[in-house]
Amino acid sequence: MQNNKNILSVKNAKKQFGGVVAINDVSITASKGNITGLIGPNGAGKTTLFNLITGLIAPNSGEFFLFDKKYSPKNIHNVVENGIARTFQNIRLFNKMSVLENVLVGRHVKTDCWSLGILSSIFKNRNLITKEAEERKLCMKILERVGLSEKKFNLSESLPYGDQRRLEIARALASEPLLLALDEPAAGMNPTEKVELKNLITQISKEGISILIIEHDVKLITSLCDIVYVMDRGKIISHGTPGVIKNDQAVINAYLGKNAND
Secondary structure, eight states, X not given: OOOTTEEEEEEEEEEEETTEEEEEEEEEEEETTOEEEEEOOTXXXXXXXXXXXXXXXXXXXXXXXXXXXXXXXXXHHHHHHTTEEEOOSSOOOOTTSBHHHHHHHGGGGTOXXXXXXXXXXXXXXXXXXXXXXXXXXXXXXXXXXXXXXXXXXXXXXXSOHHHHHHHHHHHHHTTOOSEEEEESTTTTOOHHHHHHHHHHXXXXXXXXOEEEEEOSOHHHHHHHOSEEEEEXXXXXXXXXXXXXXXXXXXXXXXXXXXXXXX
């Protein structure tokens, strides 16, 4: 049985693409309530590991646990149902749908919002109408949490870049995840947007949602995370608190460089 303080445990994960081993014998844990970071140079294997954890690709070998429950990361829908939601480095929103509708899509694991809407409009059933209204109210509360409630009827494609990032996080939160996996959420953001993002992630963490984050912005990672894992050439080369990581010579040599402690 796994330590129930670890919301996520990955044991000896391996993924091979043809003759190329992307990650080999990788093990990590993410503790309940913590923000866990994953960093490394390009080609280190961190995105592959992230995609394995969230069910986007299947592993060649390895074991994956959410709390003490083993799950099979071979299907993204199965992973979401088990309590893991993710965002993507390249934003994936429904551009021709409103902000509110995008969040409603995220509720599909909990309820079939689209069927509710269609059935309630056709049959005018009071229970269906009430349920649909409840779902919309819940999604509006999520939009309030991320600061987008005033833009609920805007098309997602009309939002500024930073707001699109927030919307993708809101959609992930709609599935009521135990673990929120963020794939380079600060990519392309200006300094002001990064500060706002940091505040949002901190707020979500305080609400009790555990967070796993990949990010190239080392300053952001070290200011946010409780524990950081560092990958290089498909393996974990170090892990620990941000202070430990910043002073690990192996990490400095492999990734952070001479200015890591500036």
